[in-house]
Amino acid sequence: MNATTTSTANPLREGLSSRPLPQPCSVVIFGASGDLTYRKLIPALYNLAADGDLPAALTVVGFARREKTDESFRQELQDAAKKFSRSGLNDEVWKSFSQRLFYHRSEFGDAEGYKTLAQRLDKLDEERGTRGNRIFYLSVAPSEFEGILKQLAAAGLNKAKEGSWARVIVEKPFGTDLPSAEELNTVVNNVFEEKHTYRIDHYLGKETAQNIMVLRFANAIFEPLWNHRYIDHVQITASEPLGVEARGPYYESSGAMRDMVQNHLLQLLSLTAMEPPTDLSADSVRDEKVKVIRCLRPMSPEDVVRDVVRGQYIEGAIGGQEVKAYRQEDRVNPQSMTETYVAIKVSIDNWRWEGVPFYVRMGKRLPKGGTEIAVQFKSAPSVLFNKPTEPQGPNVLVIRIQPDEGISLRMQCKMPGTAVRIEPVKMDFHYGTSFGKASPEAYERLLLDAMAGDATLFARRDEVEGAWAFVDHIEHAWHQHDNPPPLAFYPSGSWGPKEADDLLARDGRTWRRL
The missing domain is CATH 3.30.360.10 (Dihydrodipicolinate Reductase; domain 2)
Incomplete structure (x- = not known):
């Protein structure tokens, strides 16, 4: 029998090092034409790709009202990443990363836009191996939450297929006082269970x-x-x-x-x-x-x-x-x-x-x-x-x-x-x-955690x-x-x-x- 070394590792360290790994998924960003997407979200995802930390099949779908093609969307995001990425922009890395980026034009209240989104996500699952896993990132004003969530539910996008998962990330502000926060939390939890709800606070x-x-x-x-x-x-x-x-x-x-x-x-x-x-x-x-x-x-x-x-x-x-x-x-x-x-x-x-x-x-x-x-x-x-x-x-x-x-x-x-x-x-x-x-960057860690299903650094209701x-x-x-x-x-x-x-x-x- 081979000799073994007794581990003296700190249990806290073991816990930190055994975090779940991020899984292949599609990240749908509502409000993809907004400042947060350009300044934080896409630069964060690009940095993760440059460091080799993203799942190979990760796919990003921008959802917004403006008329754009996949290519024009990618060009705009390249300019943003060049300006806001902490590591600068490597042309070869961006060329590969940009093939993960897609654009879906729809009004937030248009039911047909969510039906076609569901179809497109199913197609991307087949083409890119995202396994039916979805993250819906609400990078919009809180007044838009209820309409978007109801449309996601009507299209069945809040219910994952067997062996897959669906999660929602909510940006602050989480209400303006206790009654509005309770109402907002109820609206979100009517569509996504609390365990699938990630309220993001970038300070964490x-x-x-x-x-x-x-x-x-x-x-x-x-x-x-x-x-x-x-x-x-x-x-x-x-x-x-x-x-x-x-x-x-x-x-x-x-x-x-x-x-x-x-x-x-x-x-x-x-x-x-x-x-x-x-x-x-x-x-x-x-x-x-x-x-x-x-x-x-x-x-x-x-x-x-x-x-x-x-x-x-x-x-x-x-x-x-x-x-x-x-x-x-x-x-x-x-x-x-x-x-x-x-x-x-x-x-x-x-x-x-x-x-x-x-x-x-x-x-x-x-x-x-x-x-x-x-x-x-x-x-x-x-x-x-x-x-x-x-x-x-x-x-x-x-x-x-x-x-x-x-x-x-x-x-x-x-x-x-x-x-x-x-x-x-x-x-x-x-x-x-x-x-x-x-x-x-803070968003890099938080996005990876959402892909991994680790809610430790997200606020609970x-x-x-x-x-x-x-x-x-x-x-x-x-x-x-x-x-x-x-x-x-x-x-x-x-x-x-x-x-x-x-x-x-x-x-x-x-x-x-x-």
């Missing part, structure tokens, strides 16, 4: 966001400290130097809270605060995230006045360039009360996080762009070096989500010399330099609705309460309104500068 596809669980649960130096005994507070920041650009009407109806906090930032919060899952299956991970969302302390109108700041940018300068105020942006109400900045002190009512505030902020027209999670540990005892007269800075673990994905840890060290002088130093890890290759339930308390205090808190203003190019600094200052803390 970012490499560092995925690494939060590995950082916490695969490193013994962090997990024992990840609680109220050792952590003073957590800051989650999303900073954007851009204004609303051409998205004035959309932003007027959403604001920073609905656009970023309800989805992206609460997702990062739940990953940071969750308990260890029983295993790495999609539902085990999402069960723990939902538990965090359910433990968010609801806010009364009085809580909102005290613990939430909403702001709006005025004139200022970004990178030396003068920029106009939000109320002067194109198609924005000159008296708009829409927030472009929000800061919240969030409390999580569970055993692990009792008494540990999570400060969450998002702002436009700030000096620097980036998203990060900063975990600040409690100070060392003030006996030897951390004396009240000469306090040392705290240890801070920073998880950078974008743009420079990585992790850093600040600690105190003695400077060389005979005197005892202590200065902070930083241990820094960068994905790009440490592993010798660029991190894949109860997760979305729980986040809306928390946010709706704040929105109600802003827009429906008799005495709403005032809107704060901040100059473009600053780090936000003074009221946001005061929010932390009253707790003896300050915001980190990115």
Whole structure:
């Protein structure tokens, strides 16, 4: 009998490496003439093809209203991939990849267009070996969802043949409040079961966001400290130097809270605060995230006045360039009360996080762009070096989500010399330099996961609705309460309104500068 080597592999690593493989399928993109298709979806699929990660039979069918041929569609997408692909465009790779791309013209409400789509997909199954597997990607406004889903059901496209599968990917926003989210989820689940529904949040596809669980649960130096005994507070920041650009009407109806906090930032919060899952299956991970969302302390109108700041940018300068105020942006109400900045002190009512505030902020027209999670540990005892007269800075673990994905840890060290002088130093890890290759784009990972049937990085229905339930308390205090808190203003190019600094200052803390 041959000798065997006993495996000492980490179970978490085994779980990550044994993810299901993407399967051959047809990806039908509704709204294929839109910006998301050109900027994100096709460049992501091209990058996967260039890296050899796509199933050989993968086929993409663009579904839109405009009149185009397969060839004209391919040419437009080539121009987009050349502009937006992270790896540039290789002519030979594109030539092969473009043969996967097809165009289907139809109105979204035209029943005949879905019948011919079904026929075309059946033909592509035979020609390209896609095995009857289909992903329907709704890259359209939520107002179009119900009509498209009903037509898919009428054409029988939501029901897979034996041995095949049919899935739907839904882009955010997942509603505008809890009632609309519940209604939207009902509309989707009337046609596709929850297990076949993939609500995409591109923040969860970012490499560092995925690494939060590995950082916490695969490193013994962090997990024992990840609680109220050792952590003073957590800051989650999303900073954007851009204004609303051409998205004035959309932003007027959403604001920073609905656009970023309800989805992206609460997702990062739940990953940071969750308990260890029983295993790495999609539902085990999402069960723990939902538990965090359910433990968010609801806010009364009085809580909102005290613990939430909403702001709006005025004139200022970004990178030396003068920029106009939000109320002067194109198609924005000159008296708009829409927030472009929000800061919240969030409390999580569970055993692990009792008494540990999570400060969450998002702002436009700030000096620097980036998203990060900063975990600040409690100070060392003030006996030897951390004396009240000469306090040392705290240890801070920073998880950078974008743009420079990585992790850093600040600690105190003695400077060389005979005197005892202590200065902070930083241990820094960068994905790009440490592993010798660029991190894949978020949509690349998420599209592969949808092809593989792995929903771990997609939002589940109860997760979305729980986040809306928390946010709706704040929105109600802003827009429906008799005495709403005032809107704060901040100059473009600053780090936000003074009221946001005061929010932390009253707790003896300050915001980190990115």
